[in-house]
Amino acid sequence: xxxxxxxxxxxxxxxxxxxxxxxxxxxxxxxxxxxxxxxxxxxxxxxxxxxxxxxxxxxxxxxxxxxxxxxxxxxxxxxxxxxxxxxxxxxxxxxxxxxxxxxxxxxxxxxxxxxxxxxxxxxxxxxxxxxxxxxxxxxxxxxxxxxxxxxxxxxxxxxxxxxxxxxxxxxxxxxxxxxxxxxxxxxxxxxxxxxxxxxxxxxxxxxxxxxxxxxxxxxxxxxxxxxxxxxxxxxxxxxxxxxxxxxxxxxxxxxxxxxxxxxxxxxxxxxxxxxxxxxxxxxxxxxxxxxxxxxxxxxxxxxxxxxxxxxxxxxxxxxxxxxxxxxxxxx
Amino acid sequence: xxxxxxxxxxxxxxxxxxxxxxxxxxxxxxxxxxxxxxxxxxxxxxxxxxxxxxxxxxxxxxxxxxxxxxxxxxxxxxxxxxxxxxxxxxxxxxxxxxxxxxxxxxxxxxxxxxxxxxxxxxxxxxxxxxxxxxxxxxxxxxxxxx
Numbered sequence: 001x002x003x004x005x006x007x008x009x010x011x012x013x014x015x016x017x018x019x020x021x022x023x024x025x026x027x028x029x030x031x032x033x034x035x036x037x038x039x040x041x042x043x044x045x046x047x048x049x050x051x052x053x054x055x056x057x058x059x060x061x062x063x064x065x066x067x068x069x070x071x072x073x074x075x076x077x078x079x080x081x082x083x084x085x086x087x088x089x090x091x092x093x094x095x096x097x098x099x100x101x102x103x104x105x106x107x108x109x110x111x112x113x114x115x116x117x118x119x120x121x122x123x124x125x126x127x128x129x130x131x132x133x134x135x136x137x138x139x140x141x142x143x144x145x146x147x148x149x150x151x152x153x154x155x156x157x158x159x160x161x162x163x164x165x166x167x168x169x170x171x172x173x174x175x176x177x178x179x180x181x182x183x184x185x186x187x188x189x190x191x192x193x194x195x196x197x198x199x200x201x202x203x204x205x206x207x208x209x210x211x212x213x214x215x216x217x218x219x220x221x222x223x224x225x226x227x228x229x230x231x232x233x234x235x236x237x238x239x240x241x242x243x244x245x246x247x248x249x250x251x252x253x254x255x256x257x258x259x260x261x262x263x264x265x266x267x268x269x270x271x272x273x274x275x276x277x278x279x280x281x282x283x284x285x286x287x288x289x290x291x292x293x294x295x296x297x298x299x300x301x302x303x304x305x306x307x308x309x310x311x312x313x314x315x316x317x318x319x320x321x322x323x324x325x326x327x328x329x330x331x
Numbered sequence: 332x333x334x335x336x337x338x339x340x341x342x343x344x345x346x347x348x349x350x351x352x353x354x355x356x357x358x359x360x361x362x363x364x365x366x367x368x369x370x371x372x373x374x375x376x377x378x379x380x381x382x383x384x385x386x387x388x389x390x391x392x393x394x395x396x397x398x399x400x401x402x403x404x405x406x407x408x409x410x411x412x413x414x415x416x417x418x419x420x421x422x423x424x425x426x427x428x429x430x431x432x433x434x435x436x437x438x439x440x441x442x443x444x445x446x447x448x449x450x451x452x453x454x455x456x457x458x459x460x461x462x463x464x465x466x467x468x469x470x471x472x473x474x475x476x477x
Contacts, residue, residue, distance in 0.1 A: 044438040143452065144435035147428060148408025150353065150415045153346045188334040189341065197341040235344040243340065244332045267412070 001181050002213035008115045008176040010327065011125070011168040013283035014060035016052055018134065018160030020268070021280060024261045029284035030161075031059060038135050038160060045145070046080065049133035052162035053078070053089035057129055060164040068094040071166075072123035075113055077106035078131045078275055079158075081140060085131055095127070103304030104199075104228050105182065106130045107163065107279040108323035112179045114167045115325070124169050131162040132274030141309055154194040156230050156273035159260060163279035165287075171330070174290050179325040180210035184306065186319040192312060195273060196233015196257075199303040200240055202320040203229065206301055208245045210324045218249040222295040225286065226322070227278035227302035228257035230270030256281035256302075278302040286327070296329045353415045360417035368394065391422055398423035402430040428452035 015030045022033035032055070034040045042048045053076065061068065074093065076086035077100040090097045102109040107130045114126035135145040137158040143149060167176065185202040203226045211218060218224065229237055234255045241247045256278040257271035282300050289295045303322040312318065332340070368390050375386035398418075401407040407427050411418050418424060432451045436444035450457065471477070 046438075139435055144431040146402055146405060146408055146431035146434050147452065148411030148431075149419065150411065152348055187337045189338070194341070194345065197345070201337065232344050232346070236341055239340055239344065240332070240337070 002178060002210055003112075003116070003119075003180075004178045004214075005115055005119045005176050007121075007169050008118045009168055009170060009172040009330075010174040010176065010287065011166040011170065011172055012060055012064040013166070013287045014056050014063055014164045015280050015284040016056045016059065016162045017276075017280055017284075020134070020157070020266060021159060021161055021260055021272075023266065026260055026281065026285050029288050030280065031063075031284075038133070045133055045136040045139060046084065049078065049080065049085040049131055049136045049162075050088045052133065052160075053085050053129055053131045054092055056131070056162035056164045057089065057093060057127070060127065060129075060166055064166050066125070066166075071095045071125050071127050073098060073114075073117065074127040074129065075100055075110040076129040077101045077110060079103065079137050079140070085133070085136075086129070089129075089131075102321055102323070103306055104132075104273060104275050104277060105302040105304030105321050105323055106275040107165075107282070108179075108227075108300060108302040108325050111165065111167065111176070111325050112181060112323055115176050115179060118167055118169050121169075126167050127164060128167065129162065129164040130275040130279045132158055132160065132276040134158045134160045134274075137274060141307075151269060152193050153269055154191070154196065154230070154232050155269040156195055156228060156257060156271055157261070157268035158274040159228075159272045159277040159280060160274075161276035161280045163276055163283045165279075165283050173330050174287070175328050175330050177326045177328045178210070178214060180206050180213065180323065182206040182322045182324070184319045184321050186317055188317045190317050192307065192318065194232070195305045195318075196229040196231075196270060197236055198305045198307070198318045199227075199320040199322065200229055200233050200237040203227075203237055203301050203303045203322040204241050204244065206322040206324045207249065207299070208241070208247060210299065210326075211247070218247065218252050221252050221297045221299045221326070223254060223286075223297075224249050224252045224299045225278075225282070225301060226253075226255045226257075227304070228271065228273035229255045229303060230257045230273070231263065232270055234258060259285070275302075275304075290327060290329055293329055297326065298328075299324055299326045357415045357417040357420070360414040361420065364417065364421055364423070394422050395426040398426040399430040402427050403434060407431075425453060425456060428456075 016032045017030040019035040040048045078085040110128035117123040260272040261268045436448040
């Protein structure tokens with residue numbers, strides 16, 4: 001389902017990144033970096049993730065000079081069980097809260113909900129936040145963080161960071177122009193260390209539907225950006241789009257997971273992943289590039305593997321989702 | 332595109348694991364660890380005037396201690412990424428799995444954290460190790476008479 005928006009604008013973004021991300025090529029675009037360790041002065045990794053969300057929410061309020069009461073709703077989600085980081089962080093804000101989950105596609109899910117509220121004239125100012133924390137995610141989804149086990153090249157590295165975006169009906173230079181809600185796609189992939197392969201068909205389906213619904217060629221966009229497919233997922237997506245849909249997007253296409261780290265120097269295997277991966281790249285680097293008019297039309301397609309460790313052990317294959325949302329510079 | 336065709340496409344773009352190279356590294360470093368243990372066993376026998384069997388137990392304890400300390404210092408997992416299974420298969424890997432779980436769950440307290448989770452990874456080894464020992468012991472009695 002593709003929707004066109006006429007009155008939704010981006011007012012502000014805020015980003016906080018961890019140590020590995022600060023050592024990557026996008027360092028200068030982040031508002032803040034926490035580089036001492038992964039605890040950020042808290043006593044556990046889970047509490048550190050709550051701090052990330054709390055700090056980034058306070059930061060965006062300050063950057064946009066808004067009081068808590070002036071924000072109509074905050075929509076937030078993350079990777080932790082019960083989306084606990086979001087739930088606990090929002091205790092400290094006097095703002096109505098909606099908790100959401102679409103794994104690493106959470107930021108686009110939040111932006112679409114917010115855009116629909118604003119376009120429907122229900123709300124005027126909606127805040128969308130998301131986070132992920134490398135070691136909190138490792139602990140929940142994989143093994144204890146200090147446990148070393150050889151990983152294949154196709155594995156990805158969960159990004160540590162918090163990111164926020166404020167959508168509003170007030171005119172700014174960057175407009176949200178359309179969105180396409182993704183479907184849950186499962187191509188029977190069984191490899192938890194190859195999330196690029198799990199998510200590529202979901203991204204391809206959403207991109208294809210978005211372009212055909214709006215009768216657009218890929219070159220309408222300066223950039224089509226998936227969330228966290230990684231080096232190999234990127235190749236799979238391009239090949240799959242050509243074979244299944246006869247669409248060549250290679251000239252416009254990139255993936256946030258391959259942009260956030262220096263893949264040659266940092267030990268991150270196929271690239272970054274996690275809700276904060278696409279959110280940090282989009283809200284920091286892409287937002288800045290749009291402000292500077294380096295890009296004029298961008299299609300963001302954060303990708304998420306909707307994977308449950310329990311069901312994986314019960315031999316279920318891995319479902320995935322991707323939502324698309326387009327940002328354009330207002331001339 | 333059906334699922335089978337898609338999996339073929341995935342395979343085309345997935346790097347093959349370097350099994351030969353990884354196995355060679357694991358064999359060489361694992362072998363070094365074995366030689367070190369053997370040397371330690373001889374030395375313990377010499378220093379403490381111990382029979383070989385008792386010196387062996389002391390060697391195992393030494394390796395467990397070293398692996399646990401290296402895990403706590405955050406060195407062990409980095410080393411495993413470099414030398415693959417050379418450190419995971421021997422007793423060092425077993426100690427590492429227990430220490431890393433203990434470290435991980437200390438934030439949830441001594442009982443529900445460390446107590447409930449310390450054998451999260453090692454539990455499988457302990458359970459099937461005990462079962463296997465029982466059956467092999469039984470076979471030994473039946474075939475060799477003890």
